Amino acid sequence: MDGASSIARPGALVLGQTGARVHLAAAAVRAGAEVVAEADWADAVLPGATGAQIVIAALENLSGDSLNDAVDRLGHVPETEFGLIVTLTESQIDAVAAPLLARRITLLCDPRPADLAAAIAQALVAPAEPVARVLPATVADQRSEYGLPAEPVQVAAADVRKAIRARRLRSRPFPDVLFEDPAWDMLLDLYAAHLERAQVSVSSLCIAAAVPPSTALRWISKMTEDGLFVREPDPFDRRRAFMALSAASLDRMNRYFATLAQNGLAIA
Numbered sequence: 001m002d003g004a005s006s007i008a009r010p011g012a013l014v015l016g017q018t019g020a021r022v023h024l025a026a027a028a029v030r031a032g033a034e035v036v037a038e039a040d041w042a043d044a045v046l047p048g049a050t051g052a053q054i055v056i057a058a059l060e061n062l063s064g065d066s067l068n069d070a071v072d073r074l075g076h077v078p079e080t081e082f083g084l085i086v087t088l089t090e091s092q093i094d095a096v097a098a099p100l101l102a103r104r105i106t107l108l109c110d111p112r113p114a115d116l117a118a119a120i121a122q123a124l125v126a127p128a129e130p131v132a133r134v135l136p137a138t139v140a141d142q143r144s145e146y147g148l149p150a151e152p153v154q155v156a157a158a159d160v161r162k163a164i165r166a167r168r169l170r171s172r173p174f175p176d177v178l179f180e181d182p183a184w185d186m187l188l189d190l191y192a193a194h195l196e197r198a199q200v201s202v203s204s205l206c207i208a209a210a211v212p213p214s215t216a217l218r219w220i221s222k223m224t225e226d227g228l229f230v231r232e233p234d235p236f237d238r239r240r241a242f243m244a245l246s247a248a249s250l251d252r253m254n255r256y257f258a259t260l261a262q263n264g265l266a267i268a
Contacts, residue, residue, distance in 0.1 A: 008122050010082060011036035013047045015073075016058030024056045024087070028111060031120035041070045047080050054082035054123060059096060060089050060110075067092065068239055071099050079104060081125045087111055091211050093203040097217055098231060098241035101202075101224050109213035155257045157195035163267035164188050168210065182209035182219045190229070190245045191253045199232070199242040 012033040014024045017040060027036045037050035041062070047055050055077055062070055077084060083104040088096050097107055106119055167185065187263050189208035193200045200208075202220065209216035220243065223229045228249045234240040245253065260267060 009034040010053040011051050012120075012149070013045070013050050013052035013055045014038045014057075015041065015044055015055065015070075017041070017061050020058035020061060020087075023113065024058055024116070027116040028054075028056055028120055030117040032124055033120060041066070041073065045068075046078060048078060053080050053256075054118065054120070055080055055084045056086075057084070058087045059092060060087060062092075067095055071096055071239070074105075075099055085116075085119055085123060087116065091201070093206060093213065093217070094201050094240055097202040097220070098243075101221050101231060101241075104220065107214065107221070108215040111214065111216070115214070134208060151175055152222050155191075155195060155254070155261075157192045158189055159267055160192040160195065164192065164208075182211045182216055183223065185209050186216075186219065187224070187228070187245070187249065187253065190243060191250070194245060196248060200244070202243060205243050 010033045012025075012028040012035050014021050014028065014035055014037070016024060021038050021040075025038065028035055033054060036052050038044060039045050047053075057070070057074060059067060059070055062106060072088065074084065083106065085106045085108065086096065086100070087108045087110075093107075093109070100107070106123060108116060108119055111119070131230050138185050153176055163263075164185070167188075186205055189205060202217075205220060206213050206216035209219060211219075220229065224231065224243075229243050230246045231241040234242060256268065259265075
């Protein structure tokens with residue numbers, strides 16, 4: 001076997017309606033993959049049957065039952081070496097993101113061809129590693145390490161909302177890119193919602209992140225995998241879910257605000 005033939009390109013399975021598959025396949029080839037199979041949603045095949053190492057799927061042209069059926073199919077696709085990339089519209093976020101957040105998946109909202117190719121290339125060169133949990137199982141055992149007070153203080157949701165609005169005002173005199181901090185923005189939004197006893201959809205959390213939807217979805221997925229966020233099923237729609245702080249995250253936020261209060265510091 002010569003050197004050229006011994007270098008195998010990763011195989012890609014492309015799923016979606018015919019027109020969408022053309023763009024997905026082109027992006028996969030540009031990113032260095034080989035399209036080993038294509039299928040419409042009605043004829044979707046498993047990656048194991050095709051030898052595919054990555055699955056790329058388009059949902060943009062689907063709605064209603066067709067969209068729900070496609071999401072169900074994606075939820076049953078076995079894990080592949082390089083994961084799953086799904087393109088969708090911003091209006092589909094709640095129907096698509098919540099059921100799939102626990103999976104090793106990249107969600108791209110209305111991506112440009114270059115964005116799609118870049119996401120595929122990134123997946124191919126850096127397959128996802130098992131996620132290390134960033135929060136300890138028992139927060140109480142870590143209080144002295146982080147200098148957190150023993151007991152939380154009462155925090156008003158209105159004060160947290162004021163801090164969120166103040167953070168948004170920074171972008172008026174300065175470019176948005178200087179202040180991108182989606183993790184903290186989302187933690188603040190979910191904490192305020194907890195205090196208000198309100199529920200937060202995935203799409204609402206994306207808005208709170210103040211970054212492009214694809215970036216926000218990537219952060220939401222990572223923070224869910226890391227145990228910072230949890231999904232709470234919608235009791236009226238099994239296909240949807242709300243986002244909330246995990247018990248460990250809530251404990252940390254309570255104690256962070258207690259620390260601010262004890263030191264006379266403003267919420268930031």
